[in-house]
Amino acid sequence: MTSPKTSPSTSPQTRRTVLAGLLAGASVPVLAACSTGITSLDGQGTGGAGGGSSAGGITIGTANFTENQILGHLYAAVLEAVGVKTTVRANLGTREILIPALKGGDIDLLPEYQGALLHYLDAKATATEEGEMQNALAIALPAGLQVLPYGEAEDSDAFAVTRETADKYGLTTLADLKKQNGKLVIGAAPEVKKRMVGVIGLKEVYGVEFKEFKSLDSSGPLVKGALKKGDVDVANLFTTDTDIAAEGWVVLADPKNLVPGQHIVPLIADRKADSTVRKALARLGNTLTTEALTELNRQVDKDKKDPDDVAHTWATTQGLTKTRK
Secondary structure, X not given: OOOOOOOOOOOHHHHHHHHHHHHHOOOOXXXXXXXXXXXXXXXXXXXXXXXXXXXXXXXEEEEOOHHHHHHHHHHHHHHHHOOOOEEEEEEEEOHHHHHHHHHHOOOXXXXXXXXXXXXXXXXXXXXXXXXXXXXXXXXXXXXOEEEOOOOOOXXXXXXXXXXXXXXXXXXXEHHHHHHHOOOOEEEEOHHHHHOOOOHHHHHHHHOOOOOEEEEOOOOOHHHHHHHHHOOOOEEEEEOOOOXXXXXXXXXXXXXXXXXXXXEEEEEEEHHHOOHHHHHHHHHHHHHOOHHHHHHHHHHHHOOOOOHHHHHHHHXXXXXXXXXXX
Protein backbone atom coordinates (compact mmCIF):
# COMPACT_ATOMS: atom_id res chain seq x y z
CA MET A 1 0.00 0.00 0.00
CA THR A 2 1.32 3.40 -0.95
CA SER A 3 0.02 5.52 1.88
CA PRO A 4 2.48 7.87 3.62
CA LYS A 5 4.89 6.13 5.95
CA THR A 6 5.38 7.01 9.60
CA SER A 7 8.36 6.43 11.81
CA PRO A 8 8.19 3.31 14.01
CA SER A 9 7.81 5.42 17.11
CA THR A 10 4.93 7.51 15.79
CA SER A 11 1.60 5.83 15.24
CA PRO A 12 -1.09 7.23 12.89
CA GLN A 13 -3.31 7.86 15.92
CA THR A 14 -0.54 9.86 17.59
CA ARG A 15 0.00 11.94 14.46
CA ARG A 16 -3.70 12.73 14.30
CA THR A 17 -3.75 13.73 17.99
CA VAL A 18 -0.72 15.99 17.56
CA LEU A 19 -2.16 17.59 14.46
CA ALA A 20 -5.47 18.19 16.20
CA GLY A 21 -3.61 20.01 18.96
CA LEU A 22 -1.76 22.17 16.48
CA LEU A 23 -4.96 23.06 14.67
CA ALA A 24 -6.68 24.03 17.90
CA GLY A 25 -4.35 27.00 18.16
CA ALA A 26 -4.06 27.77 14.48
CA SER A 27 -4.65 31.32 13.36
CA VAL A 28 -6.10 30.38 9.99
CA PRO A 29 -9.86 29.86 10.46
CA VAL A 30 -10.36 27.34 7.68
CA LEU A 31 -7.75 25.04 9.17
CA ALA A 32 -8.99 25.42 12.71
CA ALA A 33 -12.39 24.16 11.61
CA CYS A 34 -11.12 21.05 9.89
CA SER A 35 -11.59 17.47 10.95
CA THR A 36 -8.27 15.77 11.41
CA GLY A 37 -9.04 12.12 11.73
CA ILE A 38 -11.18 9.12 12.50
CA THR A 39 -11.67 9.85 16.18
CA SER A 40 -13.98 12.84 15.71
CA LEU A 41 -17.60 12.14 16.64
CA ASP A 42 -18.57 15.73 17.30
CA GLY A 43 -20.13 16.43 13.92
CA GLN A 44 -17.16 18.35 12.58
CA GLY A 45 -16.17 18.09 8.94
CA THR A 46 -14.12 20.18 6.57
CA GLY A 47 -15.98 23.12 5.19
CA GLY A 48 -19.59 24.01 6.05
CA ALA A 49 -20.57 25.04 9.53
CA GLY A 50 -23.65 22.83 9.61
CA GLY A 51 -27.27 23.77 9.27
CA GLY A 52 -28.13 20.98 6.86
CA SER A 53 -30.97 18.55 7.39
CA SER A 54 -31.37 14.89 6.47
CA ALA A 55 -35.09 14.95 7.34
CA GLY A 56 -36.12 14.57 3.71
CA GLY A 57 -33.78 11.61 3.17
CA ILE A 58 -30.39 11.24 1.50
CA THR A 59 -29.50 9.98 -1.96
CA ILE A 60 -26.15 8.19 -2.02
CA GLY A 61 -24.24 7.88 -5.28
CA THR A 62 -21.45 5.42 -6.01
CA ALA A 63 -18.75 5.02 -8.61
CA ASN A 64 -18.63 2.20 -11.15
CA PHE A 65 -16.61 -0.37 -9.23
CA THR A 66 -17.37 -2.99 -6.60
CA GLU A 67 -15.82 -1.43 -3.53
CA ASN A 68 -17.48 1.94 -3.96
CA GLN A 69 -20.86 0.25 -4.35
CA ILE A 70 -20.27 -1.67 -1.12
CA LEU A 71 -19.34 1.56 0.66
CA GLY A 72 -22.48 3.25 -0.64
CA HIS A 73 -24.63 0.48 0.82
CA LEU A 74 -22.68 0.63 4.09
CA TYR A 75 -23.47 4.33 4.28
CA ALA A 76 -27.13 3.52 3.67
CA ALA A 77 -27.18 0.80 6.34
CA VAL A 78 -25.77 2.97 9.13
CA LEU A 79 -27.90 5.97 8.18
CA GLU A 80 -31.10 3.95 8.07
CA ALA A 81 -30.21 2.58 11.52
CA VAL A 82 -30.47 6.11 12.92
CA GLY A 83 -33.70 6.92 11.11
CA VAL A 84 -32.46 8.57 7.92
CA LYS A 85 -34.24 7.43 4.78
CA THR A 86 -31.79 6.59 1.99
CA THR A 87 -31.70 5.82 -1.69
CA VAL A 88 -28.59 4.31 -3.27
CA ARG A 89 -27.88 5.16 -6.88
CA ALA A 90 -25.09 2.70 -7.60
CA ASN A 91 -22.63 2.45 -10.47
CA LEU A 92 -23.16 6.00 -11.73
CA GLY A 93 -19.70 6.31 -13.24
CA THR A 94 -16.48 8.17 -12.54
CA ARG A 95 -15.67 11.18 -10.39
CA GLU A 96 -16.14 13.37 -13.46
CA ILE A 97 -19.83 12.42 -13.33
CA LEU A 98 -20.31 12.10 -9.57
CA ILE A 99 -18.98 15.47 -8.43
CA PRO A 100 -21.23 17.51 -10.76
CA ALA A 101 -24.16 15.30 -9.71
CA LEU A 102 -23.41 16.07 -6.06
CA LYS A 103 -23.11 19.79 -6.71
CA GLY A 104 -26.29 19.79 -8.78
CA GLY A 105 -28.42 17.98 -6.20
CA ASP A 106 -28.91 14.70 -8.06
CA ILE A 107 -27.13 12.95 -5.20
CA ASP A 108 -26.28 14.12 -1.68
CA LEU A 109 -23.47 11.86 -0.50
CA LEU A 110 -20.78 9.62 -1.94
CA PRO A 111 -17.86 7.53 -0.65
CA GLU A 112 -14.56 9.12 -1.65
CA TYR A 113 -10.82 8.57 -1.29
CA GLN A 114 -8.72 11.36 0.19
CA GLY A 115 -5.79 11.56 -2.19
CA ALA A 116 -7.69 10.81 -5.38
CA LEU A 117 -10.32 13.43 -4.57
CA LEU A 118 -7.68 16.03 -3.71
CA HIS A 119 -5.82 15.44 -6.97
CA TYR A 120 -9.07 15.68 -8.90
CA LEU A 121 -9.79 19.08 -7.32
CA ASP A 122 -6.21 20.35 -7.35
CA ALA A 123 -3.77 18.67 -9.72
CA LYS A 124 -0.86 20.53 -8.10
CA ALA A 125 -1.64 19.45 -4.54
CA THR A 126 1.39 18.19 -2.64
CA ALA A 127 -0.16 17.03 0.66
CA THR A 128 0.34 13.33 1.41
CA GLU A 129 -0.31 12.95 5.17
CA GLU A 130 -3.93 12.24 6.11
CA GLY A 131 -4.50 15.34 8.24
CA GLU A 132 -2.78 17.57 5.71
CA MET A 133 -5.01 16.23 2.95
CA GLN A 134 -8.15 16.95 5.00
CA ASN A 135 -6.99 20.55 5.35
CA ALA A 136 -6.16 20.80 1.65
CA LEU A 137 -9.57 19.40 0.75
CA ALA A 138 -11.25 22.07 2.87
CA ILE A 139 -9.62 24.69 0.68
CA ALA A 140 -10.08 22.90 -2.64
CA LEU A 141 -13.70 21.80 -2.33
CA PRO A 142 -16.37 23.79 -4.18
CA ALA A 143 -18.78 25.82 -2.09
CA GLY A 144 -21.61 23.70 -0.74
CA LEU A 145 -19.59 20.50 -0.32
CA GLN A 146 -17.58 19.12 2.58
CA VAL A 147 -15.70 16.00 3.60
CA LEU A 148 -16.48 14.40 6.95
CA PRO A 149 -13.86 12.70 9.15
CA TYR A 150 -11.89 10.09 7.22
CA GLY A 151 -12.07 6.47 8.28
CA GLU A 152 -9.50 3.90 9.27
CA ALA A 153 -9.88 1.90 6.04
CA GLU A 154 -7.96 2.88 2.95
CA ASP A 155 -7.57 1.66 -0.58
CA SER A 156 -4.81 3.04 -2.79
CA ASP A 157 -4.16 2.82 -6.47
CA ALA A 158 -1.41 0.39 -7.38
CA PHE A 159 0.45 -0.44 -10.56
CA ALA A 160 1.02 -4.17 -10.80
CA VAL A 161 2.77 -6.60 -13.13
CA THR A 162 2.91 -10.38 -13.26
CA ARG A 163 5.81 -12.13 -11.60
CA GLU A 164 7.04 -13.17 -15.05
CA THR A 165 7.08 -9.57 -16.29
CA ALA A 166 8.79 -8.36 -13.13
CA ASP A 167 11.54 -10.96 -13.53
CA LYS A 168 11.91 -10.43 -17.28
CA TYR A 169 12.45 -6.68 -17.05
CA GLY A 170 13.81 -6.36 -13.51
CA LEU A 171 10.82 -4.38 -12.24
CA THR A 172 10.47 -3.65 -8.54
CA THR A 173 9.54 0.06 -8.50
CA LEU A 174 7.73 2.49 -10.76
CA ALA A 175 11.09 4.05 -11.56
CA ASP A 176 12.16 0.79 -13.22
CA LEU A 177 9.49 1.19 -15.88
CA LYS A 178 11.50 3.99 -17.47
CA LYS A 179 14.08 1.44 -18.59
CA GLN A 180 11.42 -0.04 -20.88
CA ASN A 181 10.05 3.21 -22.31
CA GLY A 182 8.02 2.67 -25.45
CA LYS A 183 7.86 -1.10 -24.99
CA LEU A 184 5.17 -1.81 -22.39
CA VAL A 185 1.38 -1.64 -22.53
CA ILE A 186 -0.62 -0.32 -19.58
CA GLY A 187 -4.25 -1.19 -18.89
CA ALA A 188 -6.59 0.87 -16.71
CA ALA A 189 -9.93 2.64 -16.57
CA PRO A 190 -10.20 5.30 -19.32
CA GLU A 191 -9.85 8.25 -16.94
CA VAL A 192 -6.44 7.04 -15.71
CA LYS A 193 -4.94 8.17 -19.02
CA LYS A 194 -5.56 11.79 -18.03
CA ARG A 195 -4.97 11.66 -14.29
CA MET A 196 -1.95 12.59 -12.22
CA VAL A 197 -2.23 9.26 -10.41
CA GLY A 198 -1.99 7.60 -13.77
CA VAL A 199 -0.25 8.06 -17.10
CA ILE A 200 0.39 11.78 -16.65
CA GLY A 201 1.95 11.39 -13.22
CA LEU A 202 4.02 8.38 -14.23
CA LYS A 203 5.56 10.47 -16.99
CA GLU A 204 6.05 13.65 -14.95
CA VAL A 205 7.33 12.00 -11.78
CA TYR A 206 9.11 8.92 -13.10
CA GLY A 207 9.72 9.73 -16.79
CA VAL A 208 7.74 6.66 -17.89
CA GLU A 209 6.29 6.40 -21.39
CA PHE A 210 4.21 3.46 -22.57
CA LYS A 211 3.86 1.84 -25.96
CA GLU A 212 0.08 1.84 -25.62
CA PHE A 213 -2.73 2.63 -23.20
CA LYS A 214 -5.66 0.20 -23.17
CA SER A 215 -8.95 1.52 -21.79
CA LEU A 216 -10.42 -1.23 -19.60
CA ASP A 217 -12.00 -0.98 -16.14
CA SER A 218 -11.20 -0.07 -12.51
CA SER A 219 -9.46 -3.08 -10.96
CA GLY A 220 -12.16 -5.21 -12.56
CA PRO A 221 -12.41 -8.33 -14.72
CA LEU A 222 -11.30 -6.60 -17.92
CA VAL A 223 -8.00 -5.21 -16.71
CA LYS A 224 -7.21 -8.27 -14.58
CA GLY A 225 -8.06 -10.61 -17.44
CA ALA A 226 -5.80 -8.62 -19.76
CA LEU A 227 -2.96 -8.84 -17.25
CA LYS A 228 -3.38 -12.60 -16.92
CA LYS A 229 -3.40 -13.11 -20.70
CA GLY A 230 -0.46 -10.81 -21.30
CA ASP A 231 -2.51 -8.31 -23.30
CA VAL A 232 -1.20 -5.61 -20.95
CA ASP A 233 2.11 -5.53 -19.10
CA VAL A 234 1.12 -3.10 -16.35
CA ALA A 235 -2.31 -2.89 -14.71
CA ASN A 236 -3.78 -0.19 -12.51
CA LEU A 237 -5.39 -2.06 -9.60
CA PHE A 238 -6.62 -1.26 -6.10
CA THR A 239 -4.66 -2.42 -3.07
CA THR A 240 -7.76 -4.03 -1.54
CA ASP A 241 -8.12 -6.33 -4.56
CA THR A 242 -7.66 -9.89 -3.30
CA ASP A 243 -6.53 -11.08 -6.74
CA ILE A 244 -3.18 -9.35 -6.27
CA ALA A 245 -2.10 -11.86 -3.62
CA ALA A 246 -4.02 -14.77 -5.13
CA GLU A 247 -2.33 -14.38 -8.52
CA GLY A 248 1.09 -13.54 -7.12
CA TRP A 249 1.20 -10.21 -8.93
CA VAL A 250 3.90 -7.71 -8.06
CA VAL A 251 2.84 -4.24 -6.94
CA LEU A 252 5.55 -1.82 -8.01
CA ALA A 253 6.88 0.30 -5.16
CA ASP A 254 6.36 4.06 -5.30
CA PRO A 255 9.52 5.66 -3.84
CA LYS A 256 8.56 9.19 -4.95
CA ASN A 257 5.04 8.97 -3.46
CA LEU A 258 3.15 9.57 -6.68
CA VAL A 259 0.14 7.84 -5.12
CA PRO A 260 -1.13 9.72 -2.04
CA GLY A 261 -2.82 8.16 0.97
CA GLN A 262 -6.35 7.02 0.19
CA HIS A 263 -8.37 6.78 3.39
CA ILE A 264 -12.09 6.42 2.79
CA VAL A 265 -13.85 9.74 3.36
CA PRO A 266 -17.52 10.71 2.98
CA LEU A 267 -18.11 13.62 0.61
CA ILE A 268 -21.43 15.27 1.34
CA ALA A 269 -23.47 18.32 0.38
CA ASP A 270 -23.82 20.90 3.14
CA ARG A 271 -27.59 20.74 2.71
CA LYS A 272 -27.68 17.23 4.21
CA ALA A 273 -24.79 17.28 6.67
CA ASP A 274 -26.57 17.36 10.00
CA SER A 275 -25.24 15.89 13.25
CA THR A 276 -27.18 12.64 12.86
CA VAL A 277 -25.52 11.91 9.53
CA ARG A 278 -22.08 13.01 10.69
CA LYS A 279 -22.09 10.82 13.79
CA ALA A 280 -23.43 7.73 12.01
CA LEU A 281 -20.79 7.94 9.29
CA ALA A 282 -18.05 8.62 11.85
CA ARG A 283 -19.00 5.45 13.74
CA LEU A 284 -18.74 3.50 10.50
CA GLY A 285 -15.36 5.07 9.74
CA ASN A 286 -14.06 4.09 13.15
CA THR A 287 -15.22 0.49 12.70
CA LEU A 288 -14.43 -0.39 9.08
CA THR A 289 -10.82 -1.52 8.61
CA THR A 290 -8.86 -2.08 5.43
CA GLU A 291 -8.89 -5.82 6.12
CA ALA A 292 -12.66 -5.85 6.54
CA LEU A 293 -13.16 -3.86 3.35
CA THR A 294 -10.91 -6.26 1.45
CA GLU A 295 -13.00 -9.19 2.66
CA LEU A 296 -16.23 -7.50 1.64
CA ASN A 297 -14.77 -6.95 -1.83
CA ARG A 298 -13.92 -10.64 -2.01
CA GLN A 299 -17.44 -11.69 -1.12
CA VAL A 300 -18.88 -9.63 -3.95
CA ASP A 301 -16.22 -10.27 -6.59
CA LYS A 302 -15.47 -13.92 -5.85
CA ASP A 303 -18.55 -15.27 -4.12
CA LYS A 304 -20.86 -13.20 -6.36
CA LYS A 305 -22.89 -11.89 -3.44
CA ASP A 306 -25.04 -8.78 -3.69
CA PRO A 307 -23.23 -5.61 -2.50
CA ASP A 308 -26.28 -4.46 -0.54
CA ASP A 309 -26.61 -7.80 1.29
CA VAL A 310 -22.88 -7.98 2.01
CA ALA A 311 -22.81 -4.43 3.38
CA HIS A 312 -25.90 -4.84 5.56
CA THR A 313 -24.78 -8.22 6.96
CA TRP A 314 -21.39 -6.82 7.96
CA ALA A 315 -22.91 -3.68 9.50
CA THR A 316 -25.27 -5.87 11.52
CA THR A 317 -22.45 -8.06 12.84
CA GLN A 318 -20.65 -4.92 13.96
CA GLY A 319 -23.67 -3.59 15.83
CA LEU A 320 -24.05 -0.65 13.45
CA THR A 321 -27.56 -1.61 12.32
CA LYS A 322 -30.24 -4.20 12.96
CA THR A 323 -31.02 -7.45 11.17
CA ARG A 324 -33.41 -6.99 8.29
CA LYS A 325 -36.92 -8.42 8.73
